[in-house]
Amino acid sequence: MVWTAGVRGAPLGTKLGVKPDRSGRVPVCRSLQLAGHPEVMVVGDLAGLDNLPMLAQVAIQEARLVGSNILAMTEGRDVAEFQYHDRGIMATVGRNSGIAQIGPFQFSGFIGWVIWLVVHLVNILTFRARLLTLLNWAWDYLAVDRPIRLLVGARPTRGLPEPPGAEE
Ligand SMILES: Cc1cc2nc3c(=O)[nH]c(=O)nc-3n(C[C@H](O)[C@H](O)[C@H](O)COP(=O)(O)OP(=O)(O)OC[C@H]3O[C@@H](n4cnc5c(N)ncnc54)[C@H](O)[C@@H]3O)c2cc1C
Known part of the structure; x- marks a missing residue:
């Protein structure tokens, strides 16, 4: 069995008045503010900047910058731009x-x-x-507990005989 999974921005992104990309990310400027709405800041999987990977490290670093930028705005200082530091994967x-x-x-x-x-x-x-x-x-x-559990929907078994007791 080959199983793949991906991440995408939360559906909330569709309500921000901008067009999300195919990963559900909304375009933001380098300070992670929404274009035309500097009071809205976007971080993590939802932030579309430089096509950065949807990883926890990116989200954490973006959140730190946005935190300090909010403080800067309340104190009348300029906001800083985001720079990703790749600490590994x-x-x-x-x-x-x-x-x-x-x-x-x-x-x-x-x-x-x-x-x-x-x-x-x-x-x-x-x-x-x-x-x-x-x-x-x-x-x-x-306990050798397997962390991954799959719920698999059964396909119609066309042409195959019904298992015993299926008609009851
Ligand atoms: C199976 C899987 C494995 C992964 N493994 C790794 C890994 O090994 N290393 C790694 O770095 N990254 C991994 N990731 C990616 C990582 O989890 C994400 O990149 C990271 O969590 C992004 O953080 P975030 O804060 O943007 O989003 P999230 O962590 O998803 O947080 C968003 C939060 O917002 C909430 N929310 C959504 N909509 C609303 C709303 N309308 N109102 C209020 N709350 C709302 C959600 O419930 C959620 O709690 C993995 C992801 C998946 C799915």
Whole structure:
């Protein structure tokens, strides 16, 4: 089975009076403000700027800039422009297996998986949330709980005999 998934901007983007692109992202200027509406700021998957990847790192960095820009606006200062700093990219590929690319370094397999765990754990905000996540992960790992569940709709079985008891 080959399974692919993608992300797209939330439907809220269709209500902002601008045309979202095919990923559902709305065009924003370099300060992440909506053209014609400087009071509206857009970050993350919804922000269409430089075709940046729809990743948590982009959303976090954009949110930080928008936070400081809102402060600047309330204090009458100029807003700053967004500059993405690529800190690397990583993903889990399965149990004990992950990939990570940090600058010129590439890791895969168990080491890549451990790096993914540590980086994501460190980035969780509060100690309580971090502890709960760690306990959840530990439980899933020890119980060999598969995190992905698929609901698959059955196709009509044209020409095939009905299974026993299907007519009841
Ligand atoms: C399966 C999957 C795996 C992923 N894996 C990774 C990964 O390994 N690394 C990585 O960096 N990124 C990953 N991503 C992408 C990452 O999750 C997103 O890029 C990131 O969450 C974007 O943050 P955001 O704040 O823009 O959007 P979100 O995190 O989606 O937050 C938007 C929030 O707005 C809320 N919302 C929407 N519409 C409204 C409304 N009308 N009113 C009020 N609230 C509303 C939503 O409920 C949601 O809580 C993954 C995404 C998916 C789907």
